[in-house]
Structure formats: C-alpha cells, structure tokens
Amino acid sequence: MKAFFYLKTCSTCKRILDTLDLPKTIELREIKSKPITESELEQLQSLTGSYEALFSKRAQLYKSEGLKDKNLTEADFKHYILQHYTFLKRPVLVHNGHIFIGNSVKTVDAAKEYISTI
Template sequence: MQKVYYLQTCDTCRRILKEINLAGFEKQEIKANPISVKQLEELHQLSKSYEALFNKRAKLYKSMDLKNQDLTETDYRQYLLDEYTFLKRPVFVVDDTIFIGNSPKEIELLKAKLGQ
C-alpha cells in the first residue's frame, strides 16, 4: 500500500508532494476527508505512538495550552480524531513503513525507500 495524508493548504505539503513521484499513491486530503478511526489505528500500528503522529507546532496546540498539560497516548489519539490540524504532515505510508512529517531527514528516507 502506498498512501499519503496531507493538507492542500499547507505550502510545505505542496512542496514535498511536488518533489515525490506520487504514481501509485492514494492521496487523502485530511481537511476535506478527515482521518477515520480505522486509518488512525493503522498509522498507530506502524508508528507505535500517537504522540509521534501529533503536530506540536499546530496553532491550536498553543491556543489550547496543551504544552502545559500532561497528555497521555489516549489524549493524543482523541485530539488527532477531533481536529485534523493535529496530524503531523505529510504522512506517507509505503508498504509497511511510515514517514511522518516534513523534516529533511524524513523526506530523504522516503525518497530512498521509493528509489527517487
């Protein structure tokens, strides 16, 4: 399976999607088509952590003052389901490997996996 979860309005996501050959990828724009419980569970199985999928740079994270709260994996899961902006993006799933976020290192690992 090859899939990417992204946000169309995010400049960084758009830039990365242009860099990657997306032939054969299923694309899911998370604002128009929010992530389902089943999809989140699949991502969790690959990442082993809801916190790894959680975007701590989201404006809502700061405005809700979540950084000063002691969040559990259950809390992260619920916030990810409640609000699309909390998903660290883009998220690429290539076979049984997950690539989370937009760090240069993560994108290079993705490109290496895809042979690009």
C-alpha cells in the same frame, strides 16, 4: 495501506508532494476535506508505536487550547488527532508497512529513497 496524508493549503506539504514523484497506486488524502478515520489512525499508530509520533505540537490549536501545558496521554493524542485535522503531523506517507512522518529533510530524503525502490 498506501496513502499520502497532507493539507492542500500547506506550502510545505505541496513542496514535498512535488518532489516525491509518488506512484499512482498511492492515494492522495487531503485531510481537511477527508479527515483521517479512527481505523486509519490505528493502522498508522501500529507502524509508529505511538500516537504522539503522529501528533503535531506545532499546531496553533496546541498552544491556543493550552495543551502544551498539560501532560497528554496516548489516548489524548489519539482523541485530538481525530477531533481536528490540524493535530496530525504532516505530511504522512505510508506504503506497505513503511511510514514517513513530517517534513524534516532526513524524513523527506528517506521517503524519496524508498519511493525510488518501489
């Protein structure tokens, strides 16, 4: 899989997308208009080892639905990510078995370094 999962209304995602200079071979996936599929999510989980690593605890729905007060399981994380695009931590860059999740400086720098080698 070669994809960049992002939200076009997210200024952080747009800023990161602008700085990465992605090759044309990487599919840009706007997750609101084309949500992640179960198969794609399972592929991402196989790279990270957990659905929780792909789950955004900053999502407004996380707090408004009271999920922060529950002990969520891996099955719960998967369910919520598939239920609503906002639960996918973003952006997610996946390329040939390498995955970069989120917007931390360390993650973005690692993604830039990786992209410079492909």
